Amino acid sequence: MNRDWIATAQTLSQALPYLQRYADATVVIKLGGHAMGSDEAMEEFARDVALMRQVGVNPVVVHGGGPMINDMLKRLDIKSEFVNGKRVTDAATMEVVEMVLSGLVNARIVQAISEQGGRAVGLSGKDSKLIMCETEDPALGLVGKPVKVDPRVLRDFAEKGIIPVIAPLGMGTQGETFNINGDTAAGAIAAALQADRLLLLTDVAGVKNADGDVLTELTATQINDMISDGTIAGGMIPKVQTALDALSGGVRAAVILDGRAPNACLLELFTEHGAGSIIRRG
Numbered sequence: 200m201n202r203d204w205i206a207t208a209q210t211l212s213q214a215l216p217y218l219q220r221y222a223d224a225t226v227v228i229k230l231g232g233h234a235m236g237s238d239e240a241m242e243e244f245a246r247d248v249a250l251m252r253q254v255g256v257n258p259v260v261v262h263g264g265g266p267m268i269n270d271m272l273k274r275l276d277i278k279s280e281f282v283n284g285k286r287v288t289d290a291a292t293m294e295v296v297e298m299v300l301s302g303l304v305n306a307r308i309v310q311a312i313s314e315q316g317g318r319a320v321g322l323s324g325k326d327s328k329l330i331m332c333e334t335e336d337p338a339l340g341l342v343g344k345p346v347k348v349d350p351r352v353l354r355d356f357a358e359k360g361i362i363p364v365i366a367p368l369g370m371g372t373q374g375e376t377f378n379i380n381g382d383t384a385a386g387a388i389a390a391a392l393q394a395d396r397l398l399l400l401t402d403v404a405g406v407k408n409a410d411g412d413v414l415t416e417l418t419a420t421q422i423n424d425m426i427s428d429g430t431i432a433g434g435m436i437p438k439v440q441t442a443l444d445a446l447s448g449g450v451r452a453a454v455i456l457d458g459r460a461p462n463a464c465l466l467e468l469f470t471e472h473g474a475g476s477i478i479r480r481g
Contacts, residue, residue, distance in 0.1 A: 217469040222255040224358070224395040227450075228464060229385035230308065231263035231400060240458075241311045247464050248362060249317030252397070255359040260312075260319075260364045261388060263381035264304040271299050286339040288378045296378045297323075300366040308364045320356060323366040324384060325376060327352040332369035332377040343369040343377025345384065348391035386441040390448025397445045398467060399438055400458030403474035406431065406439065417478045419443050442478045453478045 324330030331342030456475025
């Protein structure tokens, strides 16, 4: 008998406890970076999400789209400014952001999941008043900070076996549209759903210590200490802060993992060793 076949069967057998563990669990996945960068990566991600739904997990996908927005703004000759790494979003920019996120990017992900046999529906945080926002910083314009998330429509989808794919847009009290950071939106949705896991797919292997080694397990206290002493710095700070906010909101655990790794979500959920850095409350 072929050794590869035997190895595959053993892998499936070893996954059984984890399949049972995550049956009917809600897992919010922030999709960004490499996993959105090629048709092959998107196909693989979509297959993994469809499989998760098939074995009883309730995945909720929240996506970004910064590079695609940048490309469209350049094509339309609309200049974009940044303050502290965040895009200043005026009315003209907001139109492009909504067109790209709700249209091009969201539709691509929904189609990819559907082609792998999953049932997916695209929506934005504006639909059914899913995410209500206030202005994060007047200097940033129409950049929103989630203040209320109503997860009822997402629970309805889960009951019907449908995978929600959410563009990170929100609605203001006056009906205005807000652009939301994708990680922030995913964290807020995960907290509202009291999700079992928040998976933040990035282009790094996880949270690293001072020696550059990936730490597989961390607590909130350790994260705060590493921020204080400068071990965690730069772009990793907002990601771990999103994780900590989600934990404070009731999410059981958050994981920062490498979206470039094949089958990263499946490795994290259904294997003993997991993938990336898992962060727990205590």
